[in-house]
Amino acid sequence: MTMRPLTPQKQLLFDVGIISSLFAAVIITYFSISAGIYDVFPYFYLLPTILLAFARPRLSIYFTVIVGWTYLALVFILGLPDTQHYVVATVWFYIFVSLGVLISTYSQVYRREGEKSCGVYYNSQAGAVSYNKKTLKIHDANRKFATMLQYECDELMKRSLPDLIPNNEERESFLSKVRDLRRVGDIEVQFRAADGSYRWALVSAAETDAPEVICTVVDITENKRSQDALSQANKKLNLLNNITRHDILNQLTVLLGYLELSKQDVTDPQLSAFITKEQTAADTIRSQILFTRDYQNIGVNSPLWHNLAETVSLAAASSDTSRIQIKTNLLPPMEVYADPLLEKVFSNLIDNSIRHGEHATEMVFRH
Secondary structure, three states, rough: OOOOOOOOOHHHHHHHHHHHHHHHHHHHHHHHHOOOOOOOOHHHHHHHHHHHHHHHOHHHHHHHHHHHHHHHHHHHOOOOHHHHHHHHHHHHHHHHHHHHHHHHHHHHHHHHHHHHHHHHHOOOEEEEEEEEOOOOOEEOOOOHHHHHHOOHHHHHOOOOOOOOOOOOOHHHHHHHHHHOOOEEEEEEEEEOOOOOEEEEEEEEEEEEEOEEEEEEEEEEEEHHHHHHHHHHHHHHHHHHHHHHHHHHHHHEEEEOOOOOOOOHHHHHHHHHHHHHHHHHHHHHHHHHHHHHHOOOOOOOOOOOOHHHHHHHHHHHOOOOOOOOOEEEEEOOEEEEEEEEOHHHHHHHHHHHHHHHOOOOOOEEEEE
């Protein structure tokens, strides 16, 4: 749970409370002693003592001594009926001072630890925000997070999580992960900024003992935009490749057709041999163009789990295996996480073995 430093306004309120409570204690002391009531009024000096120790721990020891001396001076000036009451009043003086010292020491330690936590939380280079896990109201946020969403910190305190994550499905998914796991990391969440724009962020969240969830937020909007731009550029390049490849294949079909016609009309063996080589070169170009069609989408789609035996069987079914026997020894069954074009890889392996393995009669796949 985070601890905010006292703002000047809150510090002023504490100071007013200290002075008011001390003034009230003096008045109550006067009227109590005047009325012969000696057992109640010392307790009223505990309130300014505690307030001092909490609000101004570095100065509270000196102020506590002043409060104690104020109490003791009033008692001796106004007078008490017997020596026993003077002894009790003196004991109360030491109680005030001792209590002030103890609370002040503890308060300073607590404040130092709180300042360390505050320094990490409020000055972090990552955004930080906390919300109530029951009401979803924003409890606290650092300046980095507020700046990311174009808010002032105080404005964010008036918002709730549905204001910042308006997508119901995305919000419920995030909340359910936090509820189930209590500590989650690197969840992609889309936040809505003050101007209505959206920012992508990686969010890590952890529940605390209080009804509060603390989140660290890293802005990845520019990375997402770069990825989207790269994806769009890749799609455009693939489209251009498809159109260009289609045009080249059409022209190759025309070229091969005319070469075939030329070969039929040519009677000179030497010219016929030249035409055959030209056809071979054109067929090679066609194969290379088709190769680019098969592999241009590598890495574009997300990897999938492939059953090795099924993938090899599908690859073998799409190849001419009349001259070679395909055997598989892929037990126990195994799956690999690979690109969707894995089947094409095995298909090319089989085709290359058939085409270039002149004396190959058998292919064995095993793991």
